[in-house]
Structure formats: C-alpha cells, structure tokens
Amino acid sequence: MQIQVNTDRNIEGSADLTSQVEAKLENALSRFSERITRVEVQLSDENSSHKSGSSDKRCILEARLTGMQPIKVSADGLSHEQALAGATKNLAKLLGRTLERADNTKGRTSYAGEPTD
Secondary structure, X not given: OEEEEEEOOOOOOOHHHHHHXXXXXXXXXXXXXXXXXXXEEEEEEOOOOOOOOOOOEEEEEEEEEOOOOOEEEEEEEOOHHHHHHHHHXXXXXXXXXXXXXXXXXXXXXXXXXXXXX
C-alpha cells in the first residue's frame, strides 16, 4: 500500500508529518492493505493561518482499490490530527462495507434475474 501525502499552501509539509500520517494509516488500514494499491491524503487549512474557527482543518482520503473504483472520504477537525483520525475512521468503515459487499455476492439476484452462486 503506497501512501501519498499532500498539503495546501497554508500547511508546511515535512518528512515528520508524512511519517506520522503513514504510520496512522498503515495501522488503521492494515486489514485492507492487500486490496489497497494507494491512499492519497490531502491536508488543508480551510480558513488559512490568518483566521481561526471551529473545525477549519480538513483531511480528504482517497483509497484506490485493486479492480474497483476509488473510495473518497473527508473529515473536519480543530487540528490536523483530529481531521486525520476522523477521515481514517470513516475510510475504514466504508472500506469494510464496500469490500464485504464485493466479496459476498451469494444470494443476490443478477440484473438478468438469475440467482448468483
């Protein structure tokens, strides 16, 4: 699983920030790691550094899965850590549901009206 971290112009990207994000994502998404080819992370400060407000930090995660369409989630928080934690939780939940549906086709009826095995 490759992890790509991007920041907007209001956030200073660093090797330390990248390694922290990678560690959190690898830990939280380890059970899906064989199915995920890449996770793109976008950290942004919605109100820039000149203004402050509630939940002005945003984290967008896009997971690219083998043989499937990308999955995208986002979360806002008071800090980048909160936004990353919220987006990671949302992504793990969505990945679990999406992959479970993809793997469990038994009992469903196809569009042609034929039952699947």
